[in-house]
Amino acid sequence: MAQPNESLYLKNLWYFAMHGDHLKRGKLLAREILGERIVFGRDENNKAFALKDNCPHRGVPLSEGWYDGKVIQCCYHGWQFNNEGTCINIPAIAPDNNIDFTKIKVFRYPIHEANNTVWIYIPDKKLHYNVQPKVAPPELVLDPDQKFLHVESVVLPANIDHSVIGLIDPAHVTFVHQSWYWRSTKKMKVKEKHFEPTPLGFKMARHAPSNNSKGYSVLNGKTSTEITFEIPGNRTEHILIGTKHQVVSITTLTPINEHETELNHIFYSSLPATKWLWWPLKKLGQKFIGQDLGVFKKLSKGLESGPTLMLIGEPDAQSKWYQEIKRIWQKAQQENIPFENPVKPQTLHWVT
């Protein structure tokens, strides 16, 4: 869906890399993100880092080498690097040389770790070894000591644009996610939702959850929800229950390459019952995501023949906003000008 002059990927933004538990101390983990090969690691002090996954010597993935929590050693000629990606030793070079190894550096990506989640900043240019992020990492709602639980990771067989549209599209919910305990097509109603711009996207203003979702009625007390979408692909649902409790449910999309996108779902709840209900809650979340994955598999077959697609009316308005936000973000990066959000406050209607 990218237009000429526009690329599929948005750069100079933070992407969800993984839940913090998936990065083990003293271990390396290879990932592909936005088509880039990246090696993540967690050092002996529990600090996460990310480097370009190519040895500067002959390009072998550093993730194939050895790591002891301090030094990464390439598996080919044994060059050694510290956690910052600076070369500290080349074993084959005799000691009485005058080569300054520390001038050899592996590109290091900015990393942000908060609430047990790991985020990576993907710059548009890697000219400097020490890239400075142009935007702050995403706002995760929680206090610093609160931790997200990990619900699920799946690989959608679709590019980031289709994946985002699948995430923010309200109309598929009735047909993809219908099940006896959630919704039924018999109870469809006209919904009216108010939207406002946010720094990198838009939000559905705080409202009482729809009463044809049984999933919500199990939460006692006065509840309200606010749903935010921001580029590159983060959907945050913030539910307030009475005056004391909150639930934060975040779905993130990280492009792996042009054909695949990783979806992650993380969850936080201050309700004490969550501890006991975690297993069924996790299963419910996984079932939901499995339903999306199911329709995405069908979609990817359909897209093989390159059909013409359309975005129609208010149910598809958010998808149009996404495309417009994306276009303006890319223009702002190319011209080095501030991003101006094109979304205006407005009300949308749809039937679900």
Ligand code: FES
């Ligand atoms: S390729 Fe890594 S040390 Fe030669």
Ligand SMILES: [Fe+2]
């Ligand atoms: Fe869905």
